[in-house]
Amino acid sequence: MSRRPWSDTARGYAMNAPALLALLLLVAYPIGYSFWVSLHRDNLAQPSVRKFIGLDNYLSLVDDPAFLRSLAVSALFVLTVVGATVLLGLAMALVLNETFFGRGVLRSLVLLPWAMPGVVNGLMWRTVFDAKTGALNGLLTDLGWIEEYQAWLSSATGAFLLTAFAQVWNTLPFAVIILLAGLSTIPGELYDAATVDRAGPWQRFREVTLPWLLHPLLIVLILETMNAFRAFDTIYVLTGGGPGDATGTVALLTVQRVLGYTDVGLGSAYAWVITLITMVISVGYVGLLYRRGSFEV
Amino acid sequence: MTKVPLRYRIPWRKILVSALALVFAAYLVLPFYWIVAMSFMTEADANSLPPRWIPEHPTLENYRAFADPTAAQALVGSRAVKETPFALGNSLLVATLTALLNLLLAVFAAYSFSRIRFRGSRVLLMLYLVTRMVPGVAIIVPFYLLMRQLDLLDTYWALILSYTTFALPVTIWVLKDFFRAVPRELEDAARVDRCGWLRTMWSVVLPISAPGLVAAAVFSFMTAWNEFMFALFLTSTTAAKTMPVIAANFATDLNTQFTVMAASGVLAVLPPLVLVLIFQRLIVSGMAAGSVKG
Numbered sequence: 001m002s003r004r005p006w007s008d009t010a011r012g013y014a015m016n017a018p019a020l021l022a023l024l025l026l027v028a029y030p031i032g033y034s035f036w037v038s039l040h041r042d043n044l045a046q047p048s049v050r051k052f053i054g055l056d057n058y059l060s061l062v063d064d065p066a067f068l069r070s071l072a073v074s075a076l077f078v079l080t081v082v083g084a085t086v087l088l089g090l091a092m093a094l095v096l097n098e099t100f101f102g103r104g105v106l107r108s109l110v111l112l113p114w115a116m117p118g119v120v121n122g123l124m125w126r127t128v129f130d131a132k133t134g135a136l137n138g139l140l141t142d143l144g145w146i147e148e149y150q151a152w153l154s155s156a157t158g159a160f161l162l163t164a165f166a167q168v169w170n171t172l173p174f175a176v177i178i179l180l181a182g183l184s185t186i187p188g189e190l191y192d193a194a195t196v197d198r199a200g201p202w203q204r205f206r207e208v209t210l211p212w213l214l215h216p217l218l219i220v221l222i223l224e225t226m227n228a229f230r231a232f233d234t235i236y237v238l239t240g241g242g243p244g245d246a247t248g249t250v251a252l253l254t255v256q257r258v259l260g261y262t263d264v265g266l267g268s269a270y271a272w273v274i275t276l277i278t279m280v281i282s283v284g285y286v287g288l289l290y291r292r293g294s295f296e297v
Numbered sequence: 298m299t300k301v302p303l304r305y306r307i308p309w310r311k312i313l314v315s316a317l318a319l320v321f322a323a324y325l326v327l328p329f330y331w332i333v334a335m336s337f338m339t340e341a342d343a344n345s346l347p348p349r350w351i352p353e354h355p356t357l358e359n360y361r362a363f364a365d366p367t368a369a370q371a372l373v374g375s376r377a378v379k380e381t382p383f384a385l386g387n388s389l390l391v392a393t394l395t396a397l398l399n400l401l402l403a404v405f406a407a408y409s410f411s412r413i414r415f416r417g418s419r420v421l422l423m424l425y426l427v428t429r430m431v432p433g434v435a436i437i438v439p440f441y442l443l444m445r446q447l448d449l450l451d452t453y454w455a456l457i458l459s460y461t462t463f464a465l466p467v468t469i470w471v472l473k474d475f476f477r478a479v480p481r482e483l484e485d486a487a488r489v490d491r492c493g494w495l496r497t498m499w500s501v502v503l504p505i506s507a508p509g510l511v512a513a514a515v516f517s518f519m520t521a522w523n524e525f526m527f528a529l530f531l532t533s534t535t536a537a538k539t540m541p542v543i544a545a546n547f548a549t550d551l552n553t554q555f556t557v558m559a560a561s562g563v564l565a566v567l568p569p570l571v572l573v574l575i576f577q578r579l580i581v582s583g584m585a586a587g588s589v590k591g
Contacts, residue, residue: 009417012409015408018405019403022465023466026440029443030440037438095318108577109322109326111581112570113325115519115569115570116569116570117524117569119525119541119548123545127332130555133346133555138350141347174584230433233545251434255437255526259529274435278432282430
């Protein structure tokens, strides 16, 4: 007999049965069914025209300007949000790793945005960015930085940047905690050695801190990319995709297609494209982790 | 950088760190402070120019509106205002049941990964992770159709089942790490006393990993409390609408009074916030352990 007898295997699967069964029914089945639906012309408003059309829904996406535009918006949104989250998260984690008065309080405060539901986050920033009574206008005029109140969310660039800003605020805690946990595992001797070698602060950061943080940084990159790519609630409440299509991400467009036009066939095709993109990105990231030999189960 | 003689060195590093800490604290707290302050303002205060930072005539009217709206409040967001108390109850129930169901399903799976070496266990563990990567929009339509078939639309169960798919993989991953930390000797001792594995798990492993159970439960509770897209699709009446759906109604209704909307936002963020503050340490260690180790 091998070291892992079959009876153990049977027990292992028996213990996983409840969870597996639930996920099979609630994830695997819907995904399979969704692919089937995406091969049909299927509009809930017109049940009579349901018809198998093969890959036509997918082919129509290739030259659908609205869809391509939303892909571009999503890509830009992910780049902006993930870039800002990683930089800001790293800065915050580095500060929290120092000793200073009130560190414990700041460590609790970091979790505040994390507790906020996306919808409430969108709602909160809506009142802050409001053109008439918003806090941002009030603050900037108080500081004398702007002459008169601005309608921040009505310009395309402004809406895009502020939506990204709101999203970053919401997802930042996650990055900070992971990076902080990574920082706390760096042995102090490494810094002592670097100091003996007369390395400046920047050099110590580059030679010691960054290499050690590579793994946590990758984790943050993976999860924040997924998050930003499927971001929906904050955008839905803050701009609803507008003005025009300036903040209309793929996730938002999908929901609008399904909810607004009840076109479940086309909506499922959208969803499948999103899934494929997510999969490609995550396989790429996981491959990176594997190659660094740092992925253990 | 020029070197300052050692004796007169100004603690630049300390100053920089403290300054940054202050900036970060302001960044984290100010936006939240703003809606909390607004939720205690009268409408006139909230609409004044320039904006007030402190409620001049603090009032609880906005919160009272949900239980007993005045004529004006009932008019502005009539449905959302009336539905808020129901939504709070629904959210509480859905999130609690989601947390419990997840623990129940995840405990066995997580235990198997921590104690039994079996064929395909790594693949299985990866499989759980992969299901977590499927975006919600990808399954919302078929999920809707499935729930319609089962006649569960606009019920708690539609939400609890969908949230289970989000939370279950995470719960398994978190619990597996906590279970692995339980000393094997304790279990062996129980086995010598002729306890079966179920009994061993119940009376030895679970009590010791109670912090892990709590962390996992808090995670799933928050997932369920915060979720919006599925709640939007799967619920339509006060029978199952949750707080995020109501909050979104406030935000997209152009007539809404900002102060009442702020109050609804504060109500919607309160439960997860309280949980995070109470279980701060557990959450951080659970989150960090799960991801830094891989």
